Amino acid sequence: MSEQPQFTIRVDQNKFLPEGGREVHAIVSVESTGGPPTAARPAAAAAEVIIIDTSGSMSYPDAKLHAAIAAAQAAIDTLRDGVNFAVVSGANSASMVFPAQPALVPADANSRAMAKRELSRLKAQGGTAIGSWLRLADQLFDAHQHGIRHAILLTDGKNQHESAEELDAVLARCTGRFVCDCRGIGTDWEVAELRKVSSALLGSVGLVADPRDLVADFQAMTEDAMGKAVADVSLRVWTPQTAKLRFVKQVMPSVEDLTARRTESGPQAGDYPLGAWGTESRDYHICVEVPAGEVGKELRAAWAKLVVPGGPGRPEQVLATGNVLALWTDDEVQSTRINPRVAHYTGQTELDSAIQEGLQARKDGDLDTATARLGRAVVLADEVGNEAITTLLRKMVDVVDLATGTVRLKKNVDKADEMSLDTTSSKTVRTRKGEG
Template sequence: MAILSKPDVPRFSVDVYQNAYLPEGAREVNAVVTVTASGGATLSGPAGSGGGPDAAVVIMVDCSGSMDYPPAKMRGAREATAAAIDTLRDGVRFAVVAGTHVAREVYPGDGRLAAAGPETRAQAQQALRRLTAGGGTAIGAWLRLADRLLSSADATIRHGVLLTDGRNEHETPERLTAALEHCAGRFTCDARGVGTDWEVKEVTQIASALLGTADIVADPEHLAADFTSMMETAMGKGVADVALRLWTPAGARVRFVKQVAPSVEDLTDRRTGAGPRAGDYPTGSWGDESRDYHVCVEVPPADIGREMLAARVSLVVPRADGGADALGAQGLVRAVWTDDLAASTSLDPQVAHYTGQAELAEAIQQGLEARKAGDMDAATAKLGRAVQLAGLSGNADTAKLLSKVVDVVDEAAGTVRLKTKVAEADEMTLETRSTKTVRVTRRPNEQ
């Protein structure tokens, strides 16, 4: 396969961190794979700057009736969308969709995308002033219209931004799931919930399926800053549809592949075949950035002194003809069987750290679910464990969010008391951001 090489595409590198040593009879190999993209063109920047790959963006704005309560939400949504449009590079194609129980093109209309420039930005912002709230919420319809609009442009980067303030009450969960399955791999999408009347699981489901980010913006006054930041990140992307390719030898089986930084995202069930004993796991669009993945492979047991290649990790971008272009980076996951007890029982610090981060996210989600269900004993135990794990891993941001839901008695022991009164925004923020992780602190002699 050819190595993809273009001036505006970042260069990729792969580093593998693991303890390769296994005791006799052991079969499970764990590794943290760090993928780094660097050296791409300076793609982000103020409106009017050129350069960068072809990109298309659709902004989906909730215009359901609840957006008028309070009126600051609708005003904040208009201002945030205008700020996002201001952040687009000249030439980036874009559209704005108003979402209610139906999806409606606000600008430019007629199933088209506009090319960003001084005139089209002004026209779009004029159209935004006419946005009003009324109607219901059917997010699957919004996503399908965004997909049709993005598909009309031959763009390298296809990105959506979705804002909602309410639950998806005017279509069934199955229709939303079907829309997400249709759109997956066709564009990425960042999702935001404004206020506190929306459903966290719906917003995170959208971001997860479409390989974007999810967050809460409790105060509509903060929407413009958040939208500007999101769009700057989107404008910094240089290559789309990157897949993590895993090859394993005969007799080996991939148990799981999880993104573990900057957030936890299980990619295991998203595997697509890529020839004999190989599979691709989607990672979305990349700019200059670094992400970590936890790979677990089950290998056939072997005798002491035996060594084998447990997995080969590479990066590819699929082509329309069914093939793929290699991004010129790979890493090797090894297995070595030994009778040295110290070597085989030593936990790699990278693997240990991210195993704890994944457990932290799970403990928060289970603790909040138990709290909502009225099982206060289970909620106390799970959120106490979360406090303990946040302290052990140095995840100060999550620890701060937890402190708004529980009173910490003993962080090291995980002893907490549930707060009797918790602001809804604080609980939703903790749930929405529960999967965000901190990078492991690597020793100076590590790569």
């Protein structure tokens, strides 16, 4: 087992509550340091499965399939020596591209060359059944459950050749078994559908509008996966018996509500899966409702711990801990102060909701709601300093008055721009512009 990277947990909050106050908010920042693998700290075992959509639509235009093949080849070149990998093609069902047998093989010069050669022979034909592709990937990862397990899934269409229930069943089976980053190419795929997959499998979702951008994107995803040092990290949250955990949300690098992902892990404690970690930091917003206490009383309202499995036959390890506190005071100056980071991420969570609601209303033809919600989003994006989202929003709406959030929906909106806003709405920024 390689040495664990160093993890730290930092808690940002205003622990002071007014008399009778019950709601405790905190931003829990988890950061790991340690840098790239070294001789002293060898890289963690890793497994990678690349899933390429080869449904018939991938050849309309042909550039999509060619880009997908080139991107997968670039990803293979990015794999470290020794990483166990496979390439899968997906249509009405999944089939092995490389190796021929359903298994992973270690990356070396020879296996890379063979895999790339097999990729170049791919033809586009048939339909789209994403669940069946994931089922094969899951089977491939079966023998490699200790270590980093990462998949890339590329598709260009809707999941038309299996039922939503079938996909849900596969997702339920695969959750926690591997991490999957999903990419949609073109504009004929469904953002919500692919987000469901990436969200369940703790990965990202993204739109690659231009096939020419696919190579760089695959390379980046694979590099990121190779940079992971530890798999299956969990955030364990303890709360007092008299308290209620209202929510646990990832708020950086993107908004992801983890509340429903809880698995009980001990008395008054539950684990929230975070997937694999490299040298990176992520922030979580925790909200706990506690019974009101007397002035002067101090409570540990939540105890956050970063937990990793200890490897075969070894106990799990707690790598870092942090306290979320509640301290009742009659000093209003203290109790009314809002922690800036809590406010910042609350704003971005609301921004994500405003965009999602606005886009949905627009699709449903409820233009009043769409205008109001996207107008609110314009204000929030400006407030939190999320310039990427501001840029995308302005492709959807004309801003009449920024102060009041008065906007007009644009008449002609590029489908790719709309999908891009949809996939980007949950992406957050760490600090407002001009700060930090």
